[in-house]
Amino acid sequence: GQNIDQPTEMTATEGAIVQINCTYQTSGFNGLFWYQQHAGEAPTFLSYNVLDGLEEKGRFSSFLSRSKGYSYLLLKELQMKDSASYLCAVIDSNYQLIWGAGTKLIIKP
Amino acid sequence: GAVVSQHPSWVICKSGTSVKIECRSLDFQATTMFWYRQFPKQSLMLMATSNEGSKATYEQGVEKDKFLINHASLTLSTLTVTSAHPEDSSFYICSARGTGDIEAFFGQGTRLTVV
Numbered sequence A: 001g002q003n004i005d006q007p008t009e010m011t012a013t014e015g016a017i018v019q020i021n022c023t024y025q026t027s028g029f030n031g032l033f034w035y036q037q038h039a040g041e042a043p044t045f046l047s048y049n050v051l052d053g054l055e056e057k058g059r060f061s062s063f064l065s066r067s068k069g070y071s072y073l074l075l076k077e078l079q080m081k082d083s084a085s086y087l088c089a090v091i092d093s094n095y096q097l098i099w100g101a102g103t104k105l106i107i108k109p
Numbered sequence B: 001g002a003v004v005s006q007h008p009s010w011v012i013c014k015s016g017t018s019v020k021i022e023c024r025s026l027d028f029q030a031t032t033m034f035w036y037r038q039f040p041k042q043s044l045m046l047m048a049t050s051n052e053g054s055k056a057t058y059e060q061g062v063e064k065d066k067f068l069i070n071h072a073s074l075t076l077s078t079l080t081v082t083s084a085h086p087e088d089s090s091f092y093i094c095s096a097r098g099t100g101d102i103e104a105f106f107g108q109g110t111r112l113t114v115v
Helices: none
Strands: A003-005 A009-013 A018-025 A032-037 A044-049 A053-057 A060-065 A070-075 A084-091 A097-099 A103-108 B004-007 B010-013 B019-025 B032-038 B045-051 B067-073 B076-081 B090-097 B110-114
Touching: A003 A084, A009 A018, A018 A032, A018 A084, A018 A103, A032 A060, A032 A070, A044 A053, A044 A060, A044 A070, A070 A084, B004 B090, B010 B019, B019 B090, B019 B110, B032 B067, B032 B076, B045 B067, B076 B090
Parallel strands: A009 A103, B010 B110
Antiparallel strands: A003 A018, A018 A070, A032 A044, A032 A084, A053 A060, A060 A070, A084 A097, A084 A103, B004 B019, B019 B076, B032 B045, B032 B090, B067 B076, B090 B110
């Protein structure tokens, strides 16, 4: 079966750095997305990785290792507005988007 | 990024009535549209995938006669919740993808409350 695992909840302090991990087992791989979702809102795109390595975009970076079936989202200089759920999603060989359950990130002052 | 508009943002309806939700791609042709449902504190659950001009493909456990999906044009798909019941109350989100595109763009979501 297809499976994506990410922690259910994480807590971090304002100004700090947090890493949210995602491991996946899917039938084929055509890329991995990270989305941010605030409560009551639709997800918003953060990053897309299809090749191994680190993609940096401002305070947010995303890493992918295809051989390990592993990705992480790194958030630096955390702000209170970063409190949200972070969703990992993989595109499989049929170009279907397989979603993780999401990681709720709580930022404390 | 491309823009997908979903309407209405929220709706309250009486049990037994039907509700239609629209999803429009404003600046690209959406050959594929996805409809999701999300219950509180849970992740997105794919309900169905529709390709323009074809019948929608429903996920296991989703009643196609209850959740009617129409994707008649390259810019519009609709989801109709028929004979709604309180247990259908949820957050419904559409996303749209163009031909050859990897990324799908999300609408704003619709909060449905059935009373």
